[in-house]
Amino acid sequence: MSNRLVRRWWRYLVVLALLQACAGLQQQLAISPGDGEKVLKIKTSSFRFEPNNIRAYEGDIVLLKIDNVSGSGHNFTLRDPEGHVLQSVDLPVGKIVEVRITLGKKGEYDFYCDKPFHSAFGMKGRIEVGER
Ligand SMILES: [Cu+2]
Incomplete structure (x- = not known):
């Protein structure tokens, strides 16, 4: 890659990172308490999950339907509170x-x-699981 291309790429990345930092964890969505499996739709764009701030209750079983509407491949990795995948x-x-x-x-x-780099650009979120 030429220096000019590298510079342009970096400028793009910095702007993107700033935009994502401003966006933060904003769209909160609460899963209503109760029994049975819950269905939750998550939209994936570049570089964002919507919603990305979800509240749920311990013991919940959730079926995530993750819709990648962006023009590139992504991934969804979830870790438990101890950090295990x-x-x-x-x-x-x-x-x-x-x-x-x-x-x-x-x-x-x-x-x-x-x-x-996708999570660094804001492609991340959290499920906060509270006591039932
Ligand atoms: Cu991604």
């Missing part, structure tokens, strides 16, 4: 991928895209 699935362009998760204990479950 619960799920890691690739999200092909234009496909809806279903992921069933059990939120066994209260705490913060972080999720992100594991493609290089």
Whole structure:
């Protein structure tokens, strides 16, 4: 890559990172308490999950329907409050991928895209699981 191209690429990345930093974790969505499996739709764009700030209750079983509406492949990786990977699935362009998760204990479950730099650009979120 030429120096000029590298500079242009970096400028693009910096602007993108600033935009994402401003956006932050904003769109909160609460899953209503109760029994049975809950369905939650998540939209994936570049470089964002919507919603990215979800509240749920311990013991919830949630079927995530993750719709990649962006023009590039992404990934959804979810870690439990101890940092263990619960799920890691690739999200092909234009496909809806279903992921069933059990939120066994209260705490913060972080999720992100594991493609290089994507989480740094804001492609991440959190499920806050409270006591039932
Ligand atoms: Cu991604």
